[in-house]
Amino acid sequence: MSIGFGFERLGIFTLKYPIAVAIVVFAFSALCVSMLPKVTMDGDVLRIYKNSGEEFNRYDELSKAFGTFENDAYILVKSSNLLDPKTISKLRDLSFDLELSSYAVGTLSPFSLRRPAKGEDGSVPAVPEDMQSKEEVAKILTSLRLSDEIMRNLISEDLSGFVMILFPNKELTTGSGEAEMLDELRALALEYSSDEIEIKITGPPVWKSEMLAASINDQMTFSIIGFFVGALVALFCLRSFWGAVLATLTPFISVLWVIGSVTMLFGSFTFLTNVVVTLVLVIAFAESMYFCFTWLRLWREGMEPNKAIIETIIRVTPAAALTSITTMVAFLSLAITQGQGIREFAFSGVIAVAVAFITLITFLPLALKISIKLGFKPPKKVNIAVEAPIPIAKFLTKKYATIISVLSLIVMLGLLYPHFSLKANFDFKDYLPKKSQALDTAKEIDAGVGGVAPIYIKIPLKDGVSSVTDGDFLTIQNVHKILEDNIGQGKVISAASFSSYSELGFSRERIFKAVGPFLKRRFVTDDGEQALITGFLPTLTSSNDLKIIVENTNNALAKANIEGAQVSGFNVLMAYASTDIIYSLRNGLMIAVLVNILIIGIAFRSWRIALVSVVPNFLPILGTELYLYASGSGLQLTTVIALTIAFGIAVDDTIHFLSAYTRAKNDGLNQAEAVSKALENVGPALIATTLILCAGVFVIIFSSLPQIALFGTLTILTFILALLGDILILPALLIAGGRFFKFSGDTKNEKN
């Protein structure tokens, strides 16, 4: 059995039955092309957190009891002439149109608030309709701000603007519905905007749509540019136009197959599964380059080109199979993490890696055979630039093997400090485009009314009375005060907010009737079993600050003996679940690295080989973590994914090098000669691959999404570290190991 556990036989099968395989390849490609119009990206962030643990369950229960909040749209209205009764009248019409939107189940604004009518049954709008003067408008709005905590959070202190909140219908805003709702809101904003009235829309639906638009745009732009730049660098390295085309075609087909497969299996991409496309692009590019480099080298050395394809399959694909297995294991290790999002990411990753391997051993050999028939000639020599570093590497590893080895071990041990010091960090704004208008509007809301990002406390009520008993009301008041003490006076709303009406002598029952059933359900469930206390935080509260608020609130609730109280909210869910996911991903990756080192040992039938692969496999991860530590970026979702890709590439490079090394050893070369031979055979391909990947990924640094830009920086760093690990440190370790490694490389099935 080879190091590829026999999976390379599929390549031999391809060459034995080229027409049958070509039909299958063509049919599957056609199927995947037919899937392209159906490709969508699900912007539902909750899908990522689904079943991820206690925070999700709390939020889910909260949503079921009181409605959903993660889709609320905020409409910021500003006017230099807000106090003019005509302006107020026009904005009231806007509030009616918002209420009449097909996508709205309700709205919250100064115009939606009702108060008990004086001296009669029923209620009247809290903002009267017949105001005649600016003074009257100012008096009403000021009075509302002072007497009503909800209004205090919606109307700006200088009375120059207010916030209107639209609660969308969840069923109608799934899928494309959310974008349609935003279109309708934008049309309304345009209709009511004038020289005197400025209307801006923000909130989670806008942020999601901006994130989606930016990431889809980035994906499209960077994939195209990445392919183009990658092909250009392949042309530079191979010095052959058709050679570059051949090397680029495989990743292209891999990406097509992965997009088609994921769409067929999962229906749509998520923010996470979207990443596997990039991953497969990187791996397929690398494998394709190794394959093409080896094939061209064998052909240049005099082997008949068709025979060279077979020989390349025998030499390269076992290592490619092993790389695929190790990468799949890395992904599978993530599947044990709780959360639908991560599981989908894990299985998408496994599928993607398998697809990339199948493309390599089916499509690429067929493409090479066709190119031979079409008269393709190999370039006389690859570019000097990709071969030039090899003699330097050979010189350094031969002369300073011990120094390099010891230094690399010391550095690796030293890098464990930043590794263990890194803290998970999640800030929603990091995921929004740099020039996000919605983010600017959110900042304006924060500046104007102190923010409208909600945090909730759900409490059970003992008596279960719809209009709330005095005992339960006291509990609500206590929790209301606890939250207020933690986030600020006037920043909390609940059933206890209407004290001004109680002081006027209205009963609780009348007050609840007056505010209407929709708003009441945001405070107390219809059955009177549960109550909700809502706090408003600045939209741009960091996850660390949010966690401090949650912890302090929980402590205060415990101290006050409020039983069964649960602090929750979409922001809270994201802050806690995201960091849990980040740690899970990182831990899963570290376990995967260890498991994969074991697999390498089994594949090469040498624990020594497994041991030597520790340094070049860990170094790119630890080195990238040092950058994260030094730059203060911390561990973020994107950075952990970048580390996963780093590992994929590092292990890929290492396996190809070790494969070449063991072949040379089996041919009877001594330790230094075998290392030198491996460097000669694999080194240029490693350098060319790194150049192509760095060039392809370089454009990502210019992404408008900070996370994607950071992802680009990190992957380039890891590609370079992986290359250094494999052409400098790994050879040095093998040479310095001397006698220790002299028995390694007895993989008899491998031949040069």
Place this chain on the structure above:
Amino acid sequence: MRKTKLFSITILPVMIISSALISISPAISAPENAELLNSYIGEWKGSGKLNRANNTETIRCKLSVTPAKGSKINYKGKCAVAGANFSIAGTMAYFKEKKRYEAVMSSSTSFSGVAIGERQKDSIDFQLKDRNSETGDRFEIKSNIELSEEVIGIDFSVVNLTTKKVISTIIPFSK
């Protein structure tokens, strides 16, 4: 707990929208009536004042009418007052043998069922009696509809037969 006001408001959009749809020109034969349902296809909007004993406030409605199978039409409407909105959807057809319009409807309120409209000379009178299942109060709902050019005018009132309180509104709908 009495829910007079709430029930009155919740029944309003149902009746207003039904009335708007039934306001077909009367001086036409049955087949023409059926065909004329199609002339209601489109987006309608209306705004008026809701009058109660001691106060008045704005009510605003919208109605979307789309073609359905045969000579039927589908409709979807929504009305809003400050702090609340109510929606209704259903299908409407003209029944030649009964010489009347019937609208099957479901709403976001407790109301659902079949509304019936009958022609009276130059306008259509619409009447419905219903009982609030929660309070037991009985209601009488009357409306008078006039169609002129592109505007449907609805004069509408709800009387709580138990408390004798009245809520009324006039809403002109236009495309």
